[in-house]
Amino acid sequence: LTTDLTTLSDNLLKGDRRALARAITVAETGGSQATELSKRLFGHSSTAHLIGVTGSPGVGKSTLVDALITNIRKAGLTVGVLAIDPTSPFTGGAILGDRIRMQGHTLDRGVFIRSMANRGHVGGVSLATYDAVRMLEASGFNIVIIETVGVGQSELAIAKTADTTILTLMPGSGDDVQAIKSGIMEIGDIYVINKGDLPGASKAYSVIVQSLELTAVNNEWRPPVLIASAETGDGTDKVWLAITQHKDFLESSGTLVERRKAKIQAELSEIIAAKAKRNFQEGMSHSGQIQALLQEVLNLSLDPHSAADRLMTELLPFAQK
Amino acid sequence: LTTDLTTLSDNLLKGDRRALARAITVAETGGSQATELSKRLFGHSSTAHLIGVTGSPGVGKSTLVDALITNIRKAGLTVGVLAIDPTSPFTGGAILGDRIRMQGHTLDRGVFIRSMANRGHVGGVSLATYDAVRMLEASGFNIVIIETVGVGQSELAIAKTADTTILTLMPGSGDDVQAIKSGIMEIGDIYVINKGDLPGASKAYSVIVQSLELTAVNNEWRPPVLIASAETGDGTDKVWLAITQHKDFLESSGTLVERRKAKIQAELSEIIAAKAKRNFQEGMSHSGQIQALLQEVLNLSLDPHSAADRLMTELLPFAQK
Numbered sequence: 046l047t048t049d050l051t052t053l054s055d056n057l058l059k060g061d062r063r064a065l066a067r068a069i070t071v072a073e074t075g076g077s078q079a080t081e082l083s084k085r086l087f088g089h090s091s092t093a094h095l096i097g098v099t100g101s102p103g104v105g106k107s108t109l110v111d112a113l114i115t116n117i118r119k120a121g122l123t124v125g126v127l128a129i130d131p132t133s134p135f136t137g138g139a140i141l142g143d144r145i146r147m148q149g150h151t152l153d154r155g156v157f158i159r160s161m162a163n164r165g166h167v168g169g170v171s172l173a174t175y176d177a178v179r180m181l182e183a184s185g186f187n188i189v190i191i192e193t194v195g196v197g198q199s200e201l202a203i204a205k206t207a208d209t210t211i212l213t214l215m216p217g218s219g220d221d222v223q224a225i226k227s228g229i230m231e232i233g234d235i236y237v238i239n240k241g242d243l244p245g246a247s248k249a250y251s252v253i254v255q256s257l258e259l260t261a262v263n264n265e266w267r268p269p270v271l272i273a274s275a276e277t278g279d280g281t282d283k284v285w286l287a288i289t290q291h292k293d294f295l296e297s298s299g300t301l302v303e304r305r306k307a308k309i310q311a312e313l314s315e316i317i318a319a320k321a322k323r324n325f326q327e328g329m330s331h332s333g334q335i336q337a338l339l340q341e342v343l344n345l346s347l348d349p350h351s352a353a354d355r356l357m358t359e360l361l362p363f364a365q366k
Numbered sequence: 367l368t369t370d371l372t373t374l375s376d377n378l379l380k381g382d383r384r385a386l387a388r389a390i391t392v393a394e395t396g397g398s399q400a401t402e403l404s405k406r407l408f409g410h411s412s413t414a415h416l417i418g419v420t421g422s423p424g425v426g427k428s429t430l431v432d433a434l435i436t437n438i439r440k441a442g443l444t445v446g447v448l449a450i451d452p453t454s455p456f457t458g459g460a461i462l463g464d465r466i467r468m469q470g471h472t473l474d475r476g477v478f479i480r481s482m483a484n485r486g487h488v489g490g491v492s493l494a495t496y497d498a499v500r501m502l503e504a505s506g507f508n509i510v511i512i513e514t515v516g517v518g519q520s521e522l523a524i525a526k527t528a529d530t531t532i533l534t535l536m537p538g539s540g541d542d543v544q545a546i547k548s549g550i551m552e553i554g555d556i557y558v559i560n561k562g563d564l565p566g567a568s569k570a571y572s573v574i575v576q577s578l579e580l581t582a583v584n585n586e587w588r589p590p591v592l593i594a595s596a597e598t599g600d601g602t603d604k605v606w607l608a609i610t611q612h613k614d615f616l617e618s619s620g621t622l623v624e625r626r627k628a629k630i631q632a633e634l635s636e637i638i639a640a641k642a643k644r645n646f647q648e649g650m651s652h653s654g655q656i657q658a659l660l661q662e663v664l665n666l667s668l669d670p671h672s673a674a675d676r677l678m679t680e681l682l683p684f685a686q687k
Contacts, residue, residue, distance in 0.1 A: 080671045087669035101422070175670070309663050309670065310650065314643050316674040321642035322635050329631065342630050348408035349496070349630065350401045353637040 050078065054085045057184055062157065065184045069159055072176035083176045089183040093125075094292050097207030098192045099232075104215040105239045108275035109284070110192050114150050116285035117188055123155040124188040125181035127174060157186065172319055175206070175312050205311040208304060209291045211235045211284070214253065216245035233268050235287045241272035241280060266294050325356060371399065375406045378505055383478065386505045390480055393497035404497045410504040414446075415613050418528030419513045420553075425536040426560040429596035430605070431513050435471055437606035438509055444476040445509040446502035448495060478507065493640055496527070496633050526632040529625060530612045532556045532605070535574065537566035554589050556608045562593035562601060587615050646677060 053071070056064035068086075072079050096113075098106050110126060117124045150156040161174060174191065181189045191207060212233030236257070238249050253270050269287050273280030295301040328335045338355060341347035374392070377385035389407075393400045417434075419427050431447060438445045471477040482495060495512065502510045512528060533554030557578070559570050574591050590608050594601030616622035649656045659676060662668035 083671055084669045088666050306660070306664060309660060312670050313660070313663070313674055313677070314646055316670055317646050317677060318639035318643045320674060320678060322639045325635055325638050339627070339630060339634070342634070343627060345409050348405045349633050349637055350404055353634055353641060356634070356638060357641060 050082050050085065054082060054183075057086065057180060058089060060185050062154070062184075065157065065180060066159070068180045069161070069173075069177045072173040072180065073161060075173065079173070079176060083179065086179055086183045093178075093182045093186055093189045094288075095178060095206065095208045096188065096190045096288060097210040098190060098213060099210065100213030100239075101215075104213045105275050106192050106213050109211075109213055109237060109239055109273070109281065110190055111150070112273075112275045112278055112281035113190065113285060113288075114156055115278075116282055118150075118153065118155055120285070122187040123185065124190060125157040125184070125186040126159065126190045126192065127177055127181070128158070128160045128192045129174060157181065157184070172312075172315055175315075178206075206308055208295060208301065209234045209288055211237055211288075213237045213239050214249060215240045216243045216249040234266065234291050235284065236268055236270040237284055238270065238272045239275050241274045242277070246272050265298055265300075266291065321357075328356070371403050371406065375403060375504075378407065378501060379410060381506050383475070383505075386478065386501060387480070389501045390482070390494075390498045393494040393501065394482060396494065400494070400497060404500065407500055407504045410500075414499075414503045414507055414510045415609075416499060416527065416529045417509060417511045417609060418531040419511060419534060420531065421534030421560075422536075425534045426596050427513050427534050430532075430534055430558060430560055430594070430602070431511055432471075433594075433596045433599055433602035434511065434606060434609075435477055436599075437603055439471075439474065439476055441606070443508040444506070445511060446478040446505070446507040447480065447511045447513065448498055448502070449479070449481045449513045450495060478502065478505070493633075493636055496636075499527075527629055529616060529622065530555045530609055532558055532609075534558045534560050535570060536561045537564045537570040555587065555612050556605065557589055557591040558605055559591065559593045560596050562595045563598070567593050586619055586621075587612065642678075649677070 053064055053068055057068050068082060071082050098110055098113075100106055107128070110128075114124055114126065150158065159177070161177060178189050178191070210233055212235070214236065216238060236253055238246055238253070240246075250270055250272060257268055257270065271280060271283050271287060273284055275281055295304065325335075329339070335356065338347065338352050342349055342352050374385055374389055378389050389403060392403050419431055419434075421427055428449070431449075435445055435447065471479065480498070482498060499510050499512070531554055533556070535557065537559060557574055559567055559574070561567075571591055571593060578589060578591065592601060592604050592608060594605055596602055616625065646656075650660070656677065659668065659673050663670055663673050
């Protein structure tokens with residue numbers, strides 16, 4: 046077992062793609078092997094620029110990522126892409142497993158694309174994703190892109206994780222207004238109105254620019270609003286340019302260090318929450334005391350807050366798993 | 367302080383609406399007062415039928431809820447509505463605070479409507495919502511509706527919380543396909559194609575019915591697929607009928623007990639995760655040891671998993687807060 050992980054991490058560090066793919070599967074599966082592998086690779090990470098691409102379903106995030114890959118490759122850089130799929134807690138796996146549009150890059154060894162199932166994790170970005178990002182970094186990729194499906198919490202989680210967050214919108218169907226209503230207008234470092242050839246693109250542009258003027262969370266970086274058509278490639282070079290400008294800004298202003306500190310803090314917070322949950326769930330199936338406590342809550346003789354306190358102070362083994 | 371909570375809970379139990387509103391604010395604010403109030407009210411809850419209304423932004427969830435309120439009132443029942451708004455982690459509050467469509471019910475004392483901010487919580491349904499549901503139950507409401515914005519994790523969380531989950535979709539714009547892709551097609555007890563007067567409604571109907579036939583997670587309850595127009599009220603009586611049928615099914619089949627057990631388990635899991643996170647975040651600002659640990663991770667000399675283990679076994683006070 047230990048030998049396997051040693052070979053796996055050695056090969057991964059040499060840039061072996063199959064080792065990388067297997068390592069990410071280990072991360073996805075979780076458990077002690079994932080933790081062990083993550084520990085081994087940790088010291089070799091933290092160099093890639095991490096781009097988050099987010100937005101409502103159907104706005105064309107995958108197509109935009111596909112176009113960005115082309116720009117990144119033209120710039121002589123390598124890129125790893127993690128596409129986070131939503132999980133069904135009933136089937137326990139990803140339904141959307143195909144990344145059809147990105148298939149054009151499969152023969153390019155400077156590109157690695159992987160769909161990851163979000164196994165019911167907090168905030169839409171699973172712990173496995175943090176590990177997978179490190180694995181891509183350890184494999185030597187210059188840039189890592191995380192693409193997330195969904196609106197809301199997952200966008201907020203991405204904003205805490207990525208160095209540069211791209212919020213993708215599309216004209217019409219009130220997508221711009223919904224974005225503002227959803228409170229996700231403050232998370233973007235770059236705003237892309239994709240499908241910019243559709244009617245309503247310039248109206249969407251105005252709405253977003255105005256909303257950003259009202260928000261003004263960051264005085265130093267003014268998030269650009271770009272109109273693009275990832276399908277035809279129009280305007281995607283400007284998106285790539287904006288990414289490089291944002292990277293320069295982060296580095297020159299010292300913001301990058303702050304972001305990475307916040308990112309580690311967010312990750313630790315997620316790991317701790319996940320461990321606490323797992324301890325509880327494992328305890329549920331093994332401990333008669335915990336079962337009895339649950340029954341007390343069901344009988345309305347003990348409230349959930351008091352039950353949680355008792356679990357955390359007495360019943361749950363918070364030791365290393 | 368204690369006297370205040372006593373008065374507050376006494377008045378709430380008498381059905382005083384202002385006490386209810388204040389109590390929910392206490393729950394939203396969180397902390398020890400919220401826990402204390404929740405403990406006081408706990409024994410008086412668990413009677414209302416809990417309906418979750420969920421679906422992508424823009425499908426008309428609020429309008430549907432509005433129409434359902436009318437049906438519920440016609441049936442001689444009272445209803446409390448919690449509309450969960452997404453939170454901006456930057457401003458810390460809800461942006462969408464208005465519930466314009468539901469204003470028609472504000473003078474009806476059998477209806478209570480409240481927007482709740484999702485304070486960055488796991489899964490889109492905050493701990494405050496669990497407490498607020500109990501407060502509505504303790505106030506004597508027969509039915510509680512939770513409406514959530516967002517696609518993905520929050521839908522999954524709602525499915526674990528509600529007795530009856532309504533997944534709302536709209537025709538066209540690939541909303542049906544996106545729902546299937548998002549893996550949220552397995553969570554609905556009732557599917558409503560809202561804006562059923564738009565072109566594509568019957569196509570959306572076929573797509574969803576077919577997808578449900580492929581899924582077939584529950585052999586006993588066949589989720590009905592209904593076409594409605596909440597705006598005009600067409601078909602919303604059928605939605606209400608389906609809810610009552612689902613309630614009867616849950617009770618006669620014994621599924622209700624199982625659902626409520628799963629709900630309590632999910633709530634305990636969330637409370638424990640939230641407490642663990644809060645302990646960490648509080649520890650971050652107070653403990654030099656925890657700060658030093660974070661710095662080790664930033665310096666790449668300690669991996670996050672090992673750091674989390676050390677935090678949980680040594681550094682974090684998991685005692686009651």
